[in-house]
Amino acid sequence: MSMNAAIIGVGQSAYVRRPQPGQSTHTFIRDAVVAALQDAQIDASEIQGMAVTSFSLAPDAAVDLAWRLGLSLRWLLQDTNGGSSAMNMLGHALRGVETGAASPILVVAGDATGLGGYAKIAANYNIATREHLAPLGHGGPNGVYSLVTTRQMNKYGLTKSDYGHMAIAQRAWAAKNPFAVYRAPLTMEEYLAAPMVADPLTRYDCVPVVAGAQAIIIAHPDRCPRGRAPVRVRAIRNSFNYDNQEGDGLQTGISTFAEDLWQTVGVRPDDIDVASIYDDYPAMVLAQLNDLGMIPDHDLATYARREIGERRKPINTWGGMMSAGQPGGPAGGLNGISEAVLQLQHRAGERQVKGARRAVTTGYGMTLYRYGGTAAAAILERME
Amino acid sequence: MSAGVGIWRCRTCGTGYFPERLLCSRCHTHDFVPDRVIEGVVEEITVIRHVLGQTDWAPRRLASVRTVNGPRITVGLRDESGPGTVIELFEEGNAPFGAAKAVP
Numbered sequence: 321m322s323m324n325a326a327i328i329g330v331g332q333s334a335y336v337r338r339p340q341p342g343q344s345t346h347t348f349i350r351d352a353v354v355a356a357l358q359d360a361q362i363d364a365s366e367i368q369g370m371a372v373t374s375f376s377l378a379p380d381a382a383v384d385l386a387w388r389l390g391l392s393l394r395w396l397l398q399d400t401n402g403g404s405s406a407m408n409m410l411g412h413a414l415r416g417v418e419t420g421a422a423s424p425i426l427v428v429a430g431d432a433t434g435l436g437g438y439a440k441i442a443a444n445y446n447i448a449t450r451e452h453l454a455p456l457g458h459g460g461p462n463g464v465y466s467l468v469t470t471r472q473m474n475k476y477g478l479t480k481s482d483y484g485h486m487a488i489a490q491r492a493w494a495a496k497n498p499f500a501v502y503r504a505p506l507t508m509e510e511y512l513a514a515p516m517v518a519d520p521l522t523r524y525d526c527v528p529v530v531a532g533a534q535a536i537i538i539a540h541p542d543r544c545p546r547g548r549a550p551v552r553v554r555a556i557r558n559s560f561n562y563d564n565q566e567g568d569g570l571q572t573g574i575s576t577f578a579e580d581l582w583q584t585v586g587v588r589p590d591d592i593d594v595a596s597i598y599d600d601y602p603a604m605v606l607a608q609l610n611d612l613g614m615i616p617d618h619d620l621a622t623y624a625r626r627e628i629g630e631r632r633k634p635i636n637t638w639g640g641m642m643s644a645g646q647p648g649g650p651a652g653g654l655n656g657i658s659e660a661v662l663q664l665q666h667r668a669g670e671r672q673v674k675g676a677r678r679a680v681t682t683g684y685g686m687t688l689y690r691y692g693g694t695a696a697a698a699i700l701e702r703m704e
Numbered sequence: 705m706s707a708g709v710g711i712w713r714c715r716t717c718g719t720g721y722f723p724e725r726l727l728c729s730r731c732h733t734h735d736f737v738p739d740r741v742i743e744g745v746v747e748e749i750t751v752i753r754h755v756l757g758q759t760d761w762a763p764r765r766l767a768s769v770r771t772v773n774g775p776r777i778t779v780g781l782r783d784e785s786g787p788g789t790v791i792e793l794f795e796e797g798n799a800p801f802g803a804a805k806a807v808p
Contacts (some may be wrong), residue, residue: 439757448723455799456780457764459752466750467768467778474748517754529756564729566775689723690768690778 325417326541326550326703327410328424329360330658335501335532335645339432345376346388348533348647349430353389356535361545362424367537369395369422371413373405373650375441376433385428395422399650403598403685404558405429406534406653407696411556413538423539430533431648438529438648448689459518461600462526464687466518468569469603473520475570476606476620480520483602484511485629487524487642490599492631494639496671501530501645527600527652530645534654536661541703549702551661554678555584556698561688569691572604572684574611578697582613585699589614592699593676594663595633596656598684599640604692608682609635612697634673637663653683657700664702677702708740709793709800711774720774722800743805744771746789749781769793769802 333351336343349372357364370393372382380388382398395416399405406429413425433441442460444450449458458464472478487506494500506524514522541550557580559573582588589612597605606620615623627633638644638659646652660679662668683696712721714728715735722741727734748768755761765781769791782803785791791802 436757439755442756451798452723452800453778455797456766456778456801457752457755458766458778459755459764462755463750463752463766464778466752467748467766470748470750471768515754516751519749519751519753521750566729690776 322414322418325414326552327661328539328544329356329537330661331355331359331535333533335530339531345432352533352535356537360537367426369425371397371409371427373399373429375648376431401694402650403653404683404694404696405650407683417538425538428535429651429654431651432531433648462518465601466521472603478621482624484508485624486602489628490636490640491643493637494643497638500639502643527641527646532647551664554699554701557581558696561693565689572611573695574697578612592680594673594679595635596660596681598682599642637671656681660700706795708742711739712736713739722775722777741771741774744769
């Protein structure tokens with residue numbers, strides 16, 4: 321557990337489906353950085369470290385971004401772990417502050433690929449994808465996770481409407497998030513009638529790609545603005561290539577460390593007030609919740625219908641990426657962390673979960689061939 | 705088009721891999737021999753009906769296939785084979801495809 325490091329501020333840019341002339345990955349990142357600095361009441365000249373992830377920063381790298389932002393640093397990291405990047409950067413930043421390597425540290429993620437740009441990234445995601453999947457016309461991750469979703473439906477007896485509960489619940493949360501790109505209420509009828517993208521995935525199962533950026537600031541808890549509770553990370557765990565792609569993809573790397581995560585913190589899933597679960601696809605939300613031990617008896621169908629459908633559990637309270645939008649790819653992971661911080665600081669406005677003290681956040685991504693190869697989870701807590 | 709799909713089999717423990725690996729994940733040796741898997745069983749299918757950035761897209765069928773004595777692979781389906789169907793595998797370039805096994 322980090323005793324001398326906490327998350328003290330968050331910020332984000334606007335999210336848009338199509339970037340306008342003059343908008344780029346760099347400008348979205350700038351907007352998020354400015355917002356986070358303002359939120360944390362820290363001057364840019366005080367920043368000593370930065371971590372960044374983006375699919376569309378190239379040919380620039382982290383140091384180019386530091387230069388463009390006018391930040392002279394002694395700690396710098398660029399992360400390449402997709403949907404787990406934010407969690408990975410968070411862990412490194414906490415340790416960087418804790419060990420005195422740098423403080424404050426800025427953690428930022430952003431993308432503005434455009435839809436066509438994202439399609440090119442999806443077809444060239446790695447060598448395996450470029451050589452063995454793209455020539456099939458696999459349609460990027462939609463093709464991969466459509467097969468995973470069918471597998472999950474068969475194994476756990478899930479129906480299409482079970483996934484609909486998640487899309488509808490998250491859309492209801494998104495209605496209370498002014499940054500979300502889709503805020504209009506969604507009905508089950510609309511969900512079930514949506515056009516098929518990759519059977520059984522329909523439009524509302526596929527995370528919408530947006531342009532945008534998020535940033536958080538890690539520092540000693542004493543640097544948190546007055547009157548605001550810092551958020552500490554009680555434990556954080558990561559997994560990379562946990563099964564060499566030899567399983568069925570219905571478990572994630574979270575399954576390898578979940579028990580250790582809970583034991584380290586000394587809490588159980590029922591002690592969690594808010595959950596930010598990486599939601600590139602509904603099936604993967606259920607898989608991660610299951611791996612975390614948050615679904616009793618591994619009964620995914622009942623959990624989807626009751627806990628999610630009846631809004632008993634606050635999950636992805638900013639609307640999730642499925643309604644708020646996913647900036648490119650790796651940037652999406654920072655959404656859930658930022659939302660958890662706002663909830664634990666009791667600054668989530670209309671969507672505030674009353675008295676929230678603990679949150680679980682996850683990351684999942686980097687589709688290697690048949691499913692994702694990276695996963696991470698953390699328990700965050702409000703410091704009183 | 706060539707019959708079967710090329711895989712890489714660990715000479716030490718016999719595990720078959722697709723795509724190619726640098727070390728065997730079971731015994732961590734790097735001595736692989738080329739092998740071919742000729743057929744497999746369709747486990748799940750999907751139809752890719754829409755792709756970002758594509759305006760003139762013809763739907764494609766994909767399947768997750770359990771190969772005989774080899775790894776699970778994702779193939780393009782060239783017919784209407786469904787789950788449980790035994791299919792013959794073939795390659796076009798580096799990409800694996802399959803279609804229902806012809807009845808003799």
